[in-house]
Amino acid sequence: MAGYFERLLTDGSSDLYEDEYEISSDNFPSMGGPDWCISKLRLKGGKQHGVDVVAIENGCLSVVVCPTRGMGILEAFTEEVMLGWDSPVKEVVHPAYVAEESRGLLGWLEGFTELVCRCGLAYHGAPGEDVVLSNTGAETRIKLPLHGTIANTPASRVAVMVDLEPPHTLSVAGEMYDTQMFGSCYRLLSTVSTVPGSSEFTVSDVVENLGGTNSELELLYHCNYGPPVLGEGARLLAPASFVCPRDAEAQKGMAAWGTYGPPRTGFAEQCYFLRMHADGQGRTLVALVDPEKKLAATVRYSVEQLPAFTIWRNTAAEADGYVTGLEPGTDYPNQRAFERQKGRVIEVPPGGTYETQLTFGLVTGAEQVAELEREVASLAEGKESATAEEPHPDYCPP
Helix, strand or coil: CCCEEEEHHHHHHHHEECCCCEEEHCCCCCCCCCCEEEEEEEEECCCHHHCCCEEEECCCCCEEEEECCCCCCEEEEEECCEEEECCCCCCCCHHHHHCHHHHHHHHHHHHHHCCCEEEEEEECCCCCCEEEEECCCCEEEEEEEECCHHHCCCCCCCEEEEEECCCCCCEEEEEEEEECCCCCCCEEEEEEEECCCCCCEEEEEEEECCCCCEEEEEEEEEEEEECCCCCCCEEEEEEEEEEEECCCCCCCHHHHCCCCCCCCCCCEEEEEEEEEECCCEEEEEEECCCCCCCCCEEEEEEEEEECCCEEEEEEEEEHHHHHHHEEECCCCCCHHHHHHHCCCCCCCCCEEEEEEEEEEEEEEEEHHHHHHHHHHHHCCCCCCEEEEECCEEEEEEC
């Protein structure tokens, strides 16, 4: 066998659309290996009416992708373990119901429920004001809502693919346009892939500047975990070269920035800004380990592509969303004007691209978790690390 099988499920340019679709290992009897299935369906009822989801079941791990919500990952699970969190948002909200400028520019939170969602592309982070050039060339002050627009941008083209050569990678690819007149014009091609029998999946993104001038890019991956990985005594394994608290509230928990407490009513979120050590290829690894050290969620990525890392601790009451965010990014989730001042906002030239790749995994068993701990520790072995006990002016706006 050679090449790959591809089925186009959605194509906005030709009005092609399939409500439901399924393909499985039964369709490829000569492949052998674990049974697998890729299925697509459309949700009905409530604010999720009209939302498309595609599930990749690889025989070990199931990954649920949402093309309607910017190719976000809703959840990933095995028969024993679920990766994700219990958001107060109980539906997979269609972007049509998300008013990003509501609630003092915090409307993005009205749809926030994913295991992995992107923030960006022209901006991400805290809401606030910025100054840009208008279509007349004059400086204009604008308001930027929380975390940008890409997470609420439906894919206009969606395809499923099966590699016909070993290891028979299973993929879902989506194409999104984050464009506007007199502003940034980006196309994002995102591919979510996994191998039959694997406990990992990979998100590969290519962002292309379709405009005729340089365009600013901010991109952050909001990776969110609740129980069973998160719990009292859970720990973050991170080969940090630098750590600082975002603000005075985070400073209160600085002594235990990598350790989590139980759900607590009224807990105020705490964020920490990090830089990571990496191996010789620029790859690094972070992991959230459950309190019993028998289960861990991992994120592997390139510090050259995503040099900034943010920890979001929100160990509030379970009903209010007991969760932590592990967030690799091109820069930190401050207001864009501050990140630009610090030289961390990327500029993509006309026709240029920016690529990222992250691999998410699940590790089970005490011995495997112990090996993971050694792997993370080896990335920082013999290297200098620094900790700022209070907000650092190069990372945290006053």
